[in-house]
Amino acid sequence: MKRLLVVTLSLLALTSVAQASPELAKKKNCLACHAVDNKVVGPSYKDIAKKYGATDAGKLAAKVRQGGAGNWGVVPMPANPQVNEAEAKELVAWILTLK
Numbered sequence: 436m437k438r439l440l441v442v443t444l445s446l447l448a449l450t451s452v453a454q455a456s457p458e459l460a461k462k463k464n465c466l467a468c469h470a471v472d473n474k475v476v477g478p479s480y481k482d483i484a485k486k487y488g489a490t491d492a493g494k495l496a497a498k499v500r501q502g503g504a505g506n507w508g509v510v511p512m513p514a515n516p517q518v519n520e521a522e523a524k525e526l527v528a529w530i531l532t533l534k
């Protein structure tokens with residue numbers, strides 16, 4: 436499954452620059468805890484997309500950088516200081532398209 440995901444992401448990265456965000460998620464280590472379709476340590480990106488709308492993007496981008504808990508359970512997301520503000524916004528915008 437993990438290899439399939441890597442292959443899929445690589446193919447997506449090759450086919451279009453519009454697919455840069457999955458590649459960014461991989462590079463920034465988001466996929467260590469998240470998958471698009473299923474819960475890993477954190478909620479699946481599809482579940483996040485279902486729960487939130489575009490108006491939540493700013494709040495979510497801040498949480499990606501600062502970390503936090505309580506919206507999905509007691510397990511916290513650690514802060515992700517390797518992600519700058521623009522990258523956090525790009526990642527959240529991509530996640531919210533995954534409904």
Ligand code: HEC
Nearest residue numbers: 463465468476477503504505506507508510511512515526
């Ligand atoms: C160490 C594991 C881990 C890593 C790495 C991680 N996350 Fe998370 N993430 C979580 C957990 C756990 C939650 C659920 C937090 C909660 O219950 O509020 C979460 C929640 C989220 C949410 C929803 C926040 C909310 O308030 O509902 C988004 C969006 C998100 N992560 C994006 C990312 C992105 C983008 C990255 C990469 C920069 C990332 N995560 C890296 C574990 C992780």
